[in-house]
Amino acid sequence: MIRFENVDVVYPGGFQGLKNVSLAVEKGEFVVIVGLSGAGKSTLIRTINGLVPYTSGTLTVGGDVVDAGSRRGLRRLRSRVGMIFQSFNLVTRISVLSNVLVGRSSQTSSWRSLLGWYKPQDKEIAFRSLERVGIVEKAYVRASTLSGGQQQRVAIARVLAQDPEVILADEPVASLDPPTAHKVLQDLRRINRELGITTIVNLHHLDMARRYADRVIGMRGGEVVFDGPVEEATDVAIEAVYQRSLTAEDVVVDGSPVESAGR
Numbered sequence: 194m195i196r197f198e199n200v201d202v203v204y205p206g207g208f209q210g211l212k213n214v215s216l217a218v219e220k221g222e223f224v225v226i227v228g229l230s231g232a233g234k235s236t237l238i239r240t241i242n243g244l245v246p247y248t249s250g251t252l253t254v255g256g257d258v259v260d261a262g263s264r265r266g267l268r269r270l271r272s273r274v275g276m277i278f279q280s281f282n283l284v285t286r287i288s289v290l291s292n293v294l295v296g297r298s299s300q301t302s303s304w305r306s307l308l309g310w311y312k313p314q315d316k317e318i319a320f321r322s323l324e325r326v327g328i329v330e331k332a333y334v335r336a337s338t339l340s341g342g343q344q345q346r347v348a349i350a351r352v353l354a355q356d357p358e359v360i361l362a363d364e365p366v367a368s369l370d371p372p373t374a375h376k377v378l379q380d381l382r383r384i385n386r387e388l389g390i391t392t393i394v395n396l397h398h399l400d401m402a403r404r405y406a407d408r409v410i411g412m413r414g415g416e417v418v419f420d421g422p423v424e425e426a427t428d429v430a431i432e433a434v435y436q437r438s439l440t441a442e443d444v445v446v447d448g449s450p451v452e453s454a455g456r
């Protein structure tokens with residue numbers, strides 16, 4: 194589904210954000226990227242939907258070469274690749290439903306999107322997406338009135354409404370308290386399993402990474418320095434990624450019991 198071949202990212206100031214990254218993510222995988230701050234996790238995720246242009250190598254999504262210079266190519270790519278951010282990125286002064294309908298805009302003519310005239314089937318898809326994340330009863334509520342966890346669920350519903358092949362989530366739970374963070378990750382994991390959507394998530398906390406990932410990618414200094422099944426992401430392996438001993442802060446988020454991820 195996603196293939197990096199010797200991909201480099203050099204930022205305009207000359208800083209090298211990715212160094213010779215080669216990896217493949219297969220359809221339906223749930224991959225978590227870990228690494229210290231500045232390791233290149235966001236850069237890696239953002240090259241996949243063309244938010245950060247890569248400067249050499251080849252990157253393909255579903256067989257198509259990612260070309261951040263092609264507006265048409267980017268539009269097509271972004272209709273297939275949904276993105277979830279730490280800060281939710283909702284339009285908070287409009288309703289939850291209107292936010293989710295934004296996910297339909299790539300399939301809707303621009304005048305309809307502009308006027309908010311969505312087809313009944315688009316509304317149906319939006320409601321179904323809200324049902325999947327368990328907040329359909331909030332459809333007509335202003336997004337600003339929701340809690341952080343609920344807002345992130347709306348952001349997930351918006352991505353689902355676009356019917357993506359890939360979901361990228363850049364620190365999706367960093368602004369949430371630990372129990373809410375687990376609920377949002379459980380949603381992402383369940384959706385991955387139910388719909389087979391390839392999912393790549395950046396996470397800070399190791400226990401969350403280990404609880405939800407099928408596969409862990411470890412980054413340091415713009416390079417992939419660990420790539421393996423979650424069972425191999427032991428403390429020793431992650432200490433090698435971080436190049437220091439693990440601290441309680443790296444591992445433990447909270448002591449409260451959480452529902453099993455069902456793996």
Ligand SMILES: Nc1ncnc2c1ncn2[C@@H]1O[C@H](COP(=O)(O)OP(=O)(O)OP(=O)(O)O)[C@@H](O)[C@H]1O
Nearest residue numbers: 204206208210228229230231232233234235236237
């Ligand atoms: N637009 C930019 N221009 C120049 N350098 C950048 C730019 N964006 C990121 N960088 C640099 O690239 C490196 C990797 O950043 P990135 O955001 O990918 O790291 P990260 O692992 O996601 O970190 P964090 O967990 O703190 O978000 C950092 O040193 C950062 O300062």
